[in-house]
Amino acid sequence: MLNERATANELSQGAAGLATSGFCAEIGVTACRRLAETAQIETVPADKVLWHDDAPQTAVGIVLTGYLRFQRYSREGRRQILNLTVPGDLFGQETEGRAGYTLEAATEVRLCRFDRRSFDRLVADDGTLRRALYRFNAGRLERLRWLTWTIGALRPEERIVAFLLNARGFLPYRPLPDGAGLISLSVGRRDIADLLATSVETICRVFKALERDGLIRLLDASHILFLDLDALAERAGLPHAAAPEDPADPMTLVNAARGGEPLVSILPAWRGRRPD
Amino acid sequence: MLNERATANELSQGAAGLATSGFCAEIGVTACRRLAETAQIETVPADKVLWHDDAPQTAVGIVLTGYLRFQRYSREGRRQILNLTVPGDLFGQETEGRAGYTLEAATEVRLCRFDRRSFDRLVADDGTLRRALYRFNAGRLERLRWLTWTIGALRPEERIVAFLLNARGFLPYRPLPDGAGLISLSVGRRDIADLLATSVETICRVFKALERDGLIRLLDASHILFLDLDALAERAGLPHAAAPEDPADPMTLVNAARGGEPLVSILPAWRGRRPD
DNA sequence: CGTGGTCTTGACAGACGTCAATAAGGGTGG
DNA sequence: CCACCCTTATTGACGTCTGTCAAGACCACG
Structure with missing residues (x-):
């Protein structure tokens, strides 16, 4: 694990890597600078537990790259992920987790930690920060609403497709000139699976079915080429084709920040291939 | 529909009807009094639409009695209720509903409306109110988490039982001396059904099954006698018997306020009956 | 080149949603 | 006060979706 003292410069470097609607961009320059004083960049491996209910950690910070999962288990071992914390998101600010929630790294994560005490003090002082926090929480609520609605009102296949579509907002994604896209x-x-309340097997089957129908193309296990976004939206049971990028999608509201993966590298290798 | 100008007295009457953790109790006397100036008590019938996405109503207020449902439909007509607004809750304060949400009366509702403009001004002025608002939103998030987890991680039967148990926190409920309770x-x-992402038929079947097993007793379609709370908690897949009233249950955090139904009236009629 | 983990595929069973018919209230008008 | 009707709840029968189990493929890593 990599620990280092973050200079203000480094922090703003990190912040610069975040897209415009990341939390960092909202809080104003002064707050950002004051936060930087106690900030430290850290890299944690996948599956590391950042926080669970009986360990009142002083973990507050912003995710720079990678993803966290905020989850809870049922007694029978079923898990439900309540939130994916994406790059640009604040994490750990919620004190209210009395139930058995845990916060873990879903991938390797680079994050920027703040001293809890300083952070709270800054929140008390800075109205701009407080307002940003408020807006952030509103966004968080909206995201959870999307998830709940998706799980409750859509069938597994629809859920998965809907997830793929709005994952464009927070996973490494690159639109391609011909209207396609690579995620x-x-x-x-x-x-x-545990986010969408389904099983990995169903995800596989849906992926393959989509590929058979020519809507997507599976390059490898973790890279999908979207071939027909409209047809996908249709299949997801969405009112109409969700707008490619900009609005309407609650998930993108908070996170325009992407993963920062070198998505280009895999592209050339597959570029010329016919969809055979 | 009943419209009247609310005197400060009437409002505090209404507020007095709310239990301690209702929103009204949190905002302090001064804010409460200033709100009362523009408040008006109103009674709306069941199924009345209070708000939907393309009608930017100026509806802000507090529910005094009855229940509101905050919902969204899927294209195929499946509905998911995202929140039950219970007595003591603030409603309409969310501006952020760009998606197709609607807010409707699930029952006949008595509510206390504020003038949106005055309310916003008051929020800007009064720090106490603002903090209460913040806490209220945090509670709302926590409630939605509970719902999401319940839908995602529990099977329909477990959901229904879990719902029954924590409905003690926001539906008219009366604990009985012998450890039982009437809801x-x-x-x-x-x-x-649409809250728990299941069907009315399944609810009926689960109710009957619970009655067969002696865990509950169905007095009539809307009155249930809890006979064995521990067994119910067990059946709900909960970690242990959920505490009767006070803590641990996210749903009760925000709403200790109950419905205010004359629950006593039905009681004597069934009291002496053997469970045959 | 083994080994463990994740992903994929197939076979299978059962839970639960859907459809349809009946029962039970609750309200309204004669 | 009864008859009627319309909504809601209940019960039954049925089919299928989808989760589970089990086996195999595919990587990535050591």
């Missing part, structure tokens, strides 16, 4: 599923099947 | 399901089966 990188950097989180594992298991996590996707 | 009034003032919201219809359909709404419960």
Whole structure:
């Protein structure tokens, strides 16, 4: 694990890597600078537990790259992921987890930690930060609503397709000139399954079915080529073709920040191939 | 529909009817008094639409009695209820509903409306109110987490039982001396089904099964006698018997306020009966 | 080149949603 | 006060979706 003292410069480097609607971009320059004083960049491996209910950690920070899962188990071992913390998101700010929630790294994660005490003090002082926090929480609620609605009102296949579509907002994604797009599923099947309340097997089957129908193309286990976005939206049971990028999608509201994966590298290798 | 100008007195009457953890109790006397100036008590019938996405209503207020449902439909007509607004809850404060949400009365509802403009101004002025708002939103998030987890990680039967148990926190409920309890399901089966992402038929079957096993007793369609709370908790797949009233249950955090139904009236009629 | 983990595929069973018919209330008007 | 009707709840029968189990393929890593 990599620990280092973050200079203000490094932090703003990190912040610069985040897209415009990341939390960092909202809080204003002054707050950002004051936070930087206690910030430290850290890299944690996948599956590391950052926080669970009986360990009142002082973990507050922002995810720079990678993904965290906020989850809870049922007694019979079924797991439900309540939130995917994506690059640009604040994490650990919630004190209210009295139930058995845990916060874990879903992938290797680079994050920027703040001293809890300083953070709280800063929140008390800085109205801009407080307002940003408020807006962030509103976004978090909206995201959870999307998830709940998806799980509750859509069938597994629809869920999975809907997830693929709005994953464009927070997973490494690159639109291609011909209307297609390439996405990188950097989180594992298991996590996707437990987010969408389905099974990894069903995910596989749906993926293959979509490929058979020519809507997507599976390059490898973690790279999918979207061939027909409209047909996908149709299949997801969405009102209409979800707008490619900009609005309407609650998930993208908070996270325009992407994973920062070198998505280009895999592209050339597959570029010329016919869809045979 | 009943419209009247609320005097400060009437409002505090209404507020007095709310239990301690209702939103009203949190905002402090001054804010409460200033709100009362523009408040008006109103009674709306069941199924009345209070708000939907393309009608940017100025509806802000507090539910005094009855229940609101905050919901969204899928294209195929499946509905998911995202939140039950219970007595003591603030409603309408969320501006962020760009998706096709609607807010409707699930039962006949008595509510206390505020002028949106005054309310917003008051929020800007009063720090206490703002903090209460923040806490309220945190509670709302926690409630939604509970729902999501319940839908995602529990099977239909478990969901239904879990719902029954924590409905003690927000539906008319009266604990009985012998450890039993009487609850009034003032919201219809359909709404419960769409909240828990299941069907009314399944709810019926589960109820009957629970009655066969002696865990509950169905007095009539909307009144249930809890006979064995521990066994119910077990059946719900909960870690242990959920505490009767006070803590641990996210749903009760925000709403200790109950429905205010004359629950006593039905009681004597069934009291002496053997469980045959 | 083994080994463990994740992903994929197939076979299978059962839970639960859907459809349809009946029962039970609750309200309204004669 | 009864008859009627319409909504909601209940019960039964049925089919299928999808989760589970088990085996195999595919990587990535050591």
